[in-house]
Amino acid sequence: MKALAAHGSRLVWIGLALVAALGPFFLREIELFTASRILILALWATSLNLLLGQTGLVSFAHAAYFGVGAYAVALVWEHLGWSPLMGIPLSVPLGALLAFVSGAFALRAVRLYFALLTLALSQLVYVIVFQWYSFTRGDNGIHGIDMPEFLNGTANAYWFVLAVMVVAMIALRVIAVSPFGAALVAIRENRQRAAFLGINVKRYELAAFTIAGTFAALAGALFAVFNREAYPNLLFWTENSVPIFIILIGGMFRFWGPLIGAVVYVLLEETVAGQTEYSHFILGAILLVIVLVIPGGIEGVGEKVVARFRKQPAEVEVAA
Amino acid sequence: MKLRKQTFLLVVVVLIGLLGSACNRGAVGGGEQAADEEGPIDVALITDSAGATSLFGVSNINAVKMAVDELNADGGVLDREVNLLVRDSNSDPELGVKLAREAILEDEVSAIFGPVSSAVAVAMTDVAEQNQTPIFFHTSNTQTLTAENFHKYAFQVGPNTTMEGRGNAIALQDEPYKRWAVIAPDYEFGHLQSEAFITKMAELNPDAEIVKKVYPALGEKDFTSFITSILAAKPDAVYGALFAGDLVTFTKQAQDLGFFDKVFFTSLYETDSLSALGNDAPLGVRGYSRAPFYAIDTPEIEPFIAEYRERYDTYPSDWAIMAYDAVKLWAAGVEEAGTVEADPLVDALEGFEFTSLRGPVTIREVDHQASVPVYSGIVTENKEVGFPTWTDIESIPGEEVWLSEEEVTQLQGN
Secondary structure (H helix, E strand, C coil): CHHHHHHHHHHHHHHHHHHHHCHHHHCCHHHHHHHHHHHHHHHHHHHHHHHHHHHCCCCCCHHHHHHHHHHHHHHHHHHCCCCHHHHHHHHHHHHHHHHHHHHHHHCCCCHHHHHHHHHHHHHHHHHHHHHCHHHHCHHHCEECCCCCHHHCCHHHHHHHHHHHHHHHHHHHHHHHHCHHHHHHHHHHHCHHHHHHCCCCHHHHHHHHHHHHHHHHHHHHHHHHHHHCEECHHHHCHHHHHHHHHHHHHHCCCCCCHHHHHHHHHHHHHHCCHHHCCCHHHHHHHHHHHHHHHCCCHHHHHHHHHHHHHCCCCCCCCCCC | CHHHHHHHHHHHHHHHHHHHHHHHHHHHCCCCCCCCCCCCEEEEEEECCCCCCHHHHHHHHHHHHHHHHHHHHCCCECCECEEEEEEECCCCHHHHHHHHHHHHHCCCCCEEECCCCHHHHHHHHHHHHHCCCCEEECCCCCHHHCCCCCCCCEEECCCCHHHHHHHHHHHCCCCCCCEEEEECCCCHHHHHHHHHHHHHHHHHCCCCEEEEEECCCCCCCCCHHHHHHHHHCCCCEEEECCCHHHHHHHHHHHHHCCHHHHCEEEECCCHHHHHHHHHHCCCCCEEEECCCCCCCCCCCHHHHHHHHHHHHCCCCCHHHHHHHHHHHHHHHHHHHHCCCCHHHHHHHHCCCEEEECCEEEEECCCCCEECCCEEEEEEECCCCCCCCEEEEEEEECHHHHCCCHHHHHHHHHC
16 A cells, blocks of 8 residues: 555656746746746755754755855856856856855754854855855856857756756755655754664754755756846845745745745735735735745645545655 | 655746746737837837936937927837837846847847947847847947947937047137046946047147046945045146936035135036026036037927927937937938838938938938037027027037047957
8 A cells, every 4th residue: 555655656757847847838928937946946945845844943044055056057158158057067066065164064053043143154154155246247147158059048047947856856855855864854853862863963953954055056057057147135034934934835844845835925926926026925924824825835734634634644844 | 755755846947937928928928029010110119217317318219209299199010010129227237138029039129229328328239239129228338339339220419428528629729627536436437438539638638648547436425535636636727528317416526625716627528417407506617518499500409309398398308319310310220211111221221311310410321320410519698598698609529539440440350
């Protein structure tokens, strides 16, 4: 039964990926921009959720890694004259290195102080990007990055983003359900008990932080490839609210929560919020309702509804 | 059980997706209009009427509306009504890109009239290029729009940063000052325009030296530290690339510190800033700008000023005059080409001779830069218009200060 269930859920996700792959055939061009935004934000938020949902670490530095990934693509094109696609493999070690260094620093503190340190580090990166006019072009950002021929056309760029995103999501999924992932959940549930079990808590947290930063940089690189631009606002500290918002909407205790959250967030942004000047007010109000009424996010509600329908208690939160 | 749950999720996701795209269609609407042959011609003005440069965006909107109304009153363009969409990019490049993309892909506009902020313009011009849509810049003037980031669908009816910086250096070359300081907003426009001034000044007046450069952020609220650090360098003269709200804030704070008594100063003191400053304007400083209505002497400008004043009960600023010219240039090009299609329009406009409010200008083929002048003068009280204007006005023709064709080709090649 369990094997069948696992098999079934895999089929659902493969089906979803196929539907996404067929997107260019039934979506208008402008909707492909929306769809790509969903894919990129989903990857970004899922990477953050490795910290937030799985390890229980609140980080405000995730926009910095995203931005660094985007700038990796833009800067290899701008300064080295390389194909901007070289920025994608480059963004991975760059994100990892930056996340490792900042993580090693921030993890000297815990909880609130940890979050504040990540915020400070992320602002540091932002200020460097903003001020270093000759290298990053400062406030202007870098626009109009020339992509290789095969990425011309919105559909092609969309497929490219989808392919990389799917591979990255599978990798994140593998990490989340691995014994390493289980150890992160143990840390989230009780740091002391995890330490008594022989888990080197700091080292595991640092590893999770590094992995999360790496995938965030990859998401940023995809952003730059699809949108052909990178600009300092991507790294501004308020941007950190975006993946957190997405995770809270979707549900932080399930691996797929952020993906659902990204779909809902972007569609909200495009529909409700786009019609008024007070978009942040509306998004904030929605978030408030979600946190107060359905703290498990949309994923959590879905599970409860299914469980009630089946007259069985909802599954207890487990690893991813 | 697991299977059931996942199926449920799938259904939820698909439902949300369908709902979302349905809303989207409803909300955006109008995307499937016949754009090519008949019916109204849609054009969009995407400008910044909020944020640090808002002072100019409002003038853009007023003038473009007026130009479009005039076109329609005269029977439209190619006998078709012109339908204007106005969007606010809020000095935000990301938003500018999104709005330009929506205007092109959803509203199928035939042309875009650009923003105030050069940072927004640089981001937006790429969208126009990708979608082969003509874009006309009138207020944002970074040189990259006609050089490094140039594409065949981009046009510039204002003097670009190089022309402006060089023109100011020429206008100031006989001033006796040796020690210069520079203050410029820390973004595209500020850097490029002040560098063009510095380079030209060094060429014209080898004795002049730059003793200090400061770059406050666009939208800076407190200039005190910048003012004191400039004064500490003991310059004879200060070249400013400050404008709009920043220039107003700077001027008030500089006055409190006695700045204008200690040094010669020049900056973008154009109509909107001077009328915003009113009695706080520092009389005797040198202003420069791109189209001051009182500095222009053409048969076209008088009826324009009268009409503008009647509609909006205010004098047209430079940003109104240039935005108006942009619309009229587009319309003249479309009439010449006989179609709103992008490629024939571009062909028609290359080398096109056009009577702007500032007089006859040519659109240069190599970079689609209009041969427009730069103006400067001394800020003086003007009881008649009710706010300070200039005297001793100088205008330097565009042909004297624009990049040579070789320089342009080289920059475009990079």
